[in-house]
Amino acid sequence: xxxxxxxxxxxxxxxxxxxxxxxxxxxxxxxxxxxxxxxxxxxxxxxxxxxxxxxxxxxxxxxxxxxxxxxxxxxxxxxxxxxxxxxxxxxxxxxxxxxxxxxxxxxxxxxxxxxxxxxxxxxxxxxxxxxxxxxxxxxxxxxxxxxxxxxxxxxxxxxxxxxxxxxxxxxxxxxxxxxxxxxxxxxxxxxxxxxxxxxxxxxxxxxxxxxxxxxxxxxxxxxxxxxxxxxxxxxxxxxxxxxxxxxxxxxxxxxxxxxxxxxxxxxxxxxxxxxxxxxxxxxxxxxxxxxxxxxxxxxxxxxxxxxxxxxxxxxxxxxxxxxxxxxxxxxxxxxxxxxxxxxxxxxxxxxxxxxxxxxxxxxxxxxxxxxxxxxxxxxxxxxxxxxxxxxxxxxxxxxxxxxxxxxxxxxxxxxxxxxxxxxxxxxxxxxxxxxxxxxxxxxxxxxxxxxxxxxxxxx
Amino acid sequence: xxxxxxxxxxxxxxxxxxxxxxxxxxxxxxxxxxxxxxxxxxxxxxxxxxxxxxxxxxxxxxxxxxxxxxxxxxxxxxxxxxxxxxxxxxxxxxxxxxxxxxxxxxxxxxxxxxxxxxxxxxxxxxxxxxxxxxxxxxxxxxxxxxxxxxxxxxxxxxxxxxxxxxxxxxxxxxxxxxxxxxxxxxxxxxxxxxxxxxxxxxxxxxxxxxxxxxxxxxxxxxxxxxxxxxxxxxxxxxxxxxxxxxxxxxxxxxxxxxxxxxxxxxxxxxxxxxxxxxxxxxxxxxxxxxxxxxxxxxxxxxxxxxxxxxxxxxxxxxxxxxxxxxxxxxxxxxxxxxxxxxxxxxxxxxxxxxxxxxxxxxxxxxxxxxxxxxxxxxxxxxxxxxxxxxxxxxxxxxxxxxxxxxxxxxxxxxxxxxxxxxxxxxxxxxxxxxxxx
Numbered sequence: 001x002x003x004x005x006x007x008x009x010x011x012x013x014x015x016x017x018x019x020x021x022x023x024x025x026x027x028x029x030x031x032x033x034x035x036x037x038x039x040x041x042x043x044x045x046x047x048x049x050x051x052x053x054x055x056x057x058x059x060x061x062x063x064x065x066x067x068x069x070x071x072x073x074x075x076x077x078x079x080x081x082x083x084x085x086x087x088x089x090x091x092x093x094x095x096x097x098x099x100x101x102x103x104x105x106x107x108x109x110x111x112x113x114x115x116x117x118x119x120x121x122x123x124x125x126x127x128x129x130x131x132x133x134x135x136x137x138x139x140x141x142x143x144x145x146x147x148x149x150x151x152x153x154x155x156x157x158x159x160x161x162x163x164x165x166x167x168x169x170x171x172x173x174x175x176x177x178x179x180x181x182x183x184x185x186x187x188x189x190x191x192x193x194x195x196x197x198x199x200x201x202x203x204x205x206x207x208x209x210x211x212x213x214x215x216x217x218x219x220x221x222x223x224x225x226x227x228x229x230x231x232x233x234x235x236x237x238x239x240x241x242x243x244x245x246x247x248x249x250x251x252x253x254x255x256x257x258x259x260x261x262x263x264x265x266x267x268x269x270x271x272x273x274x275x276x277x278x279x280x281x282x283x284x285x286x287x288x289x290x291x292x293x294x295x296x297x298x299x300x301x302x303x304x305x306x307x308x309x310x311x312x313x314x315x316x317x318x319x320x321x322x323x324x325x326x327x328x329x330x331x332x333x334x335x336x337x338x339x340x341x342x343x344x345x346x347x348x349x350x351x352x353x354x355x356x357x358x359x360x361x362x363x364x365x366x367x368x369x370x371x372x373x374x375x376x377x378x379x380x381x382x383x384x385x386x387x388x389x390x391x392x393x394x395x396x397x398x399x400x401x402x403x404x405x406x407x408x409x410x411x412x413x414x415x416x417x418x419x420x421x422x423x424x425x426x427x428x429x430x431x432x433x434x435x436x437x438x439x440x441x442x443x444x445x446x447x448x449x450x451x452x453x454x455x456x457x458x459x
Numbered sequence: 460x461x462x463x464x465x466x467x468x469x470x471x472x473x474x475x476x477x478x479x480x481x482x483x484x485x486x487x488x489x490x491x492x493x494x495x496x497x498x499x500x501x502x503x504x505x506x507x508x509x510x511x512x513x514x515x516x517x518x519x520x521x522x523x524x525x526x527x528x529x530x531x532x533x534x535x536x537x538x539x540x541x542x543x544x545x546x547x548x549x550x551x552x553x554x555x556x557x558x559x560x561x562x563x564x565x566x567x568x569x570x571x572x573x574x575x576x577x578x579x580x581x582x583x584x585x586x587x588x589x590x591x592x593x594x595x596x597x598x599x600x601x602x603x604x605x606x607x608x609x610x611x612x613x614x615x616x617x618x619x620x621x622x623x624x625x626x627x628x629x630x631x632x633x634x635x636x637x638x639x640x641x642x643x644x645x646x647x648x649x650x651x652x653x654x655x656x657x658x659x660x661x662x663x664x665x666x667x668x669x670x671x672x673x674x675x676x677x678x679x680x681x682x683x684x685x686x687x688x689x690x691x692x693x694x695x696x697x698x699x700x701x702x703x704x705x706x707x708x709x710x711x712x713x714x715x716x717x718x719x720x721x722x723x724x725x726x727x728x729x730x731x732x733x734x735x736x737x738x739x740x741x742x743x744x745x746x747x748x749x750x751x752x753x754x755x756x757x758x759x760x761x762x763x764x765x766x767x768x769x770x771x772x773x774x775x776x777x778x779x780x781x782x783x784x785x786x787x788x789x790x791x792x793x794x795x796x797x798x799x800x801x802x803x804x805x806x807x808x809x810x811x812x813x814x815x816x817x818x819x820x821x822x823x824x825x826x827x828x829x830x831x832x833x834x835x836x837x838x839x840x841x842x843x844x845x846x847x848x849x850x851x852x853x854x855x856x857x858x859x860x861x862x863x864x865x866x867x868x869x870x871x872x873x874x875x876x877x878x879x880x881x882x883x884x885x886x887x888x889x890x891x892x893x894x895x896x
Contacts (some may be wrong), residue, residue, distance in 0.1 A: 215643045288642040304857025311639035
């Protein structure tokens with residue numbers, strides 16, 4: 001599967017570079033477009049949302065269609081998952097850009113890949129436009145780390161996306177079980193673990209002291225790792241490092257912090273205090289059944305954790321920062337933004353006007369509650385007071401946003417992510433028993449080769 | 460004259476009539492029970508009329524064998540009416556409790572029996588074939604020697620079959636569970652959550668995607684059979700310059716992964732490479748051209764035409780066709796037949812296993828496809844296949860496993876039915892084309 005994905009990336013890259021019919025990136029003069037020129041302009045919006053998120057998004061879209069003064073029509077449609085959309089966009093770019101949507105959900109690294117062939121517009125001119133933009137004082141309302149995540153130094157600080165929401169890697173923990181462990185004298189601290197040592201202590205204690213309210217029949221385990229690049233990054237960040245050296249413009253997957261993080265996780269596995277996840281979202285399931293004390297995953301999964309616990313063992317649970325060696329937590333924040341592919345000036349402007357509406361404080365507050373994503377504007381957060389009270393875990397996670405750091409917004413990150421997950425699993429399970437630093441150095445070389453390949457053609 | 464008393468063995472038709480009577484009686488009993496045990500339910504006229512009509516049809520057919528065929532059809536029609544009625548109740552309420560659930564499904568089973576009684580009529584003939592009347596009258600017990608090695612072999616095979624079936628059984632079991640039961644990893648649901656199927660069908664708009672997939676699969680199969688049969692016949696039976704080389708090139712395309720041809724295919728159907736026919740034009744006024752106006756995106760053609768030329772199908776059919784004796788062709792020639800008549804009247808009838816095998820494999824491939832349909836469709840309401848509907852139960856952070864499994868079972872059901880219907884010929888097709896391992 002991994003090889004297939006890498007092959008696909010290579011093929012797409014080759015196809016993108018080989019074809020001469022690329023979309024033209026031009027200097028647009030959006031300010032000269034008259035409002036009446038936008039009447040009847042159709043904005044096709046490709047997204048990945050399903051279920052209640054899709055329903056809420058459609059409500060927002062319909063509301064915009066009914067209320068916008070320009071007569072713009074947004075047509076939002078689900079186009080599969082993130083990977084499917086990425087594939088569709090790269091293929092459409094390869095085919096000359098004729099079938100590109102007006103607006104598309106894209107992770108930063110995906111946006112970077114599209115921009116290698118000038119597939120996206122720079123949103124800065126629209127954002128700062130005196131006619132169509134967002135005033136500077138309103139721009140200050142956006143959380144800085146979210147707002148800047150879509151500015152790409154590798155592309156002359158172009159803004160290739162705009163954030164409608166964000167998520168974060170958090171540690172989910174069973175409060176009742178931790179209390180039981182503390183009362184039984186199995187652990188020496190109260191509350192969630194804040195350091196890797198405390199995490200290790202509790203995880204191993206959990207194996208010996210099963211949760212009294214567990215409803216699942218699985219053997220108790222302290223931590224279930226679902227190997228993923230975001231988890232790799234989260235644990236590395238928490239160990240005081242990064243997976244990308246922004247000064248050198250190269251990956252640093254073999255940094256000291258990364259080696260320490262992987263060594264720590266391996267020690268948990270070696271001691272029998274952690275296990276791997278064998279099925280998709282299996283850690284959520286076991287957590288809900290009260291047989292897994294800790295999991296690490298996206299904050300956007302909270303509704304699923306809530307259902308799992310309510311339908312499962314029914315205990316008190318919450319989220320906390322990833323246990324860290326740094327003085328303050330360092331949290332991996334991520335989330336797909338929306339990017340505007342190069343189409344016509346009117347279509348691009350119309351897409352932007354929808355984005356502006358989508359990220360307005362009132363819409364953001366509704367979107368955050370329905371999607372369980374974090375809003376990107378401080379004023380939206382202010383109107384979430386009642387929601388914070390109703391969802392204490394969400395409120396806790398929200399407090400951690402100030403400690404955010406992001407994964408690298410570089411082209412070609414997708415195959416690297418797959419390799420990172422595979423290597424992570426090979427290390428912790430002992431499948432690859434070489435020295436961890438040696439394995440990570442090999443991974444780093446692969447990642448940098450991918451980066452070089454994906455950056456081919458960039459000026 | 461043989462005065463030995465012959466045991467009663469119902470005829471094929473009588474067996475079906477007895478089955479009809481049995482189902483009708485069961486339906487009457489269960490509807491009576493539901494009427495008596497549930498306050499306010501009342502006597503359901505639809506079901507009672509169905510049961511009584513079934514009983515009458517059964518009795519008429521049994522005592523008038525010459526009418527049996529017609530009474531059988533009548534029973535099937537009222538059985539279908541009963542099935543539709545139960546589906547309506549299920550869709551409207553989707554909630555039954557305690558013993559009523561059992562009665563409901565028993566009654567539904569009985570109406571299905573009325574509908575399906577035409578199929579069970581074959582059973583007695585099989586009995587006759589395996590055991591003669593003489594054997595029965597003499598009380599002779601037919602025994603087959605069973606060796607120890609056979610017992611061991613069958614035990615191991617049963618065990619392996621069970622292991623192979625486990626994921627499938629787990630899928631079915633999970634599809635009837637509550638979310639809580641999936642979280643607690645139970646193996647068997649405490650009560651069958653049949654509503655999961657209704658919810659899955661409804662949530663994922665399966666009615667649209669199911670129809671789409673069916674149309675796509677049938678169109679693909681029709682086109683593929685025409686292309687593959689003609690090509691395979693040419694490679695097998697007609698000698699022409701370069702046939703060997705062409706066939707080798709064709710085989711070589713089998714080695715190219717689908718993912719590699721994805722972008723070239725996309726460029727072709729998008730009208731970027733060479734002129735393609737405009738899908739809205741009507742035969743014989745087909746307009747060819749390039750560019751956006753000629754693009755096949757979001758059409759049935761884009762989902763079926765690219766798969767109508769399959770190297771594997773041509774290869775498989777060709778392997779079957781070459782085994783057909785040359786003497787048949789010579790005889791046909793003497794009778795004045797050309798290649799097309801020989802193909803249609805001689806080759807195709809005896810190539811049924813191979814054709815069914817190709818049909819089944821194509822259906823499976825078409826039914827399971829997702830990557831290509833996602834790539835070439837933009838409007839979710841148009842031509843998205845059933846596999847796309849399954850995504851409704853998962854997102855980036857979690858999944859509703861019980862609904863996902865119910866959806867998955869609905870998705871594979873047509874393939875299972877098709878496989879069971881063609882199982883014998885499918886195996887035969889594989890075995891006679893040199894593809895077995």
